[in-house]
Amino acid sequence: MFDVHVHAAPDVLARIGYDDQIGESYAAAGYSGFVLKAHHESTVGRASALSRSSGLEVVGGVALNRAVGGINPAAVLSALSTGGRVVWFPTADAHTQESAHLPRLGDLDERLDRSVLAVPPVLPADDEAVKNIGLVLDLIAEHDAVLCTGHLSGAECRWLLEQALDRGIGRFLLTHPSYTVPDMAVPEIAELADRGAHVEITAYQLLHQPGMTASRLAAVARAAGPRLVLASDAGQPDSPQPPMALNQLIDTLAGQGLDPGLLRDAAGDTPRRLVLP
Template identity: 30%
Template sequence: MRAKSARQIVQQAILLTTAAILAFSLHANAQEAARPLEGVIDIHAHFMPDVVPRSIDAIEAARIAKQQGMRAIVLKNHYDSTSAQAFLVRKAVPGIEVFGGIALNLSVGGMNPAAVERMAQMSGGYGKIVWMGSFDTETQVRSEKTTRPFVAISKNGELLLETKAVIITIAKYHLALATGHNTPQEDLLLIREAKLQGIDRIVVTHAMMAPIHMSIPQMQQAASLGAYIEFVYNGTVGHFKEFELADYVKAIRAIGPSHCILASDLGQADNPIPTDGLIAYFAGLKRLGITQSELDQMSKTNPAHLLGLN
């Protein structure tokens, strides 16, 4: 049998190399399709245990998020700190970063810097976000047209002293400030005071949803001051649906993906679980022209910066 020429050997090597590259590419694409949330961070999701019905508990949610390749999740509870819960979930589900936070509602004393401090000091240091109230804010209560007690953050266009004390505590522990369920005007006051105190990790909580209802110019102003604008899938499905995905795309285009964060805000009993919601969310946005690079910016890069991650 005649020996192969040097040229034939080189051609065969090239063919083998090309086949290997193609096989690797197909394998990588299959893995990406199997794990569409690879590297994603969800900064806003709800889980059991809670005082209201939820679709999934924190350990189950972390396990599923890990299976989907997610980098991190942030556990949110309207009425209790979740930094201790994050510590325990990390032990139960190693291999995914789990963080907590605190929403400054009546159950934790409202604008209470001591509650923020203890949340930040909890074992592990996994408490990362302070929501400036949610279901107990003055704005939320007035939007419900009820007369129940509420948490005020401002008066006559000025932040209250206790609100400023909370912001100082957020700065002290290098936490992220989330504006919560307050008016657009109050959100802008919070952002300005946070910047004054040296805080550079700020997010406007689901800016378009009730009871906030920021306009696009107000969102642009918040972004110009250094805040991220959060867009949550919960606003487009289920009981809290107010918008179509096209409405979000219009706002994202006006603000710019570098100033936006995508999150689920899921966990409600009548909604998809957070991971399923995110998969549907991202697929819907891509159909409307949001690129994979833009999705990565809003679901990986920006949330990582908000949490102080590399």
């Protein structure tokens, strides 16, 4: 088992445990490893240290929010050149996050402005921004890293996939596309999966997403087919320990009639092959 999406302390939001405590929970559950995610800093150094100390395959990356300079090629090059494997396009600072009134760093201090990030087709004509996006994508391709869509809109996810295919990026993950952001419809998810995108479903959606049901998640899983990736997106104090949350998601989807073997692959071999070189 390999969890492609988990949060740990230290973080700007409360978390259920620190890196080493989260690692202990995965080791006790028999997982081979996980991807450590943070919205406002690179996790590459933290992941590397935990991997060395724990023996787990702990992977880090960088989310392209304002705290790292937004869609910033320098942050991406630094992360990928020091062992990072995952680049998330804007999450907490995506325009969708602000529109949906979901948590942002600016919530901690009113002196921060509320500016947001986007990519085409939402992005206004800005040569420098387009150049930076292109270089970020080139770096991902050159390092054979994973491109994750973050919290961008469905139209932006589609555009990113087109750019990824043009550049030969072979590792592309739609970040929880049925979550509140980006709230993509099942037929659109199925289309992008057919074109090569992996599709993430998270235990967080099952546990906390308003209006989400097991049957709706099962429909997304069927649309994803063999490109399904199951992850916890856990680490919140009001969620179970991340491996328990992911196991709960697997059991719930199995209860909807999905093949347990496919589900185990979606939480194990599939994400591990997607992330690891």
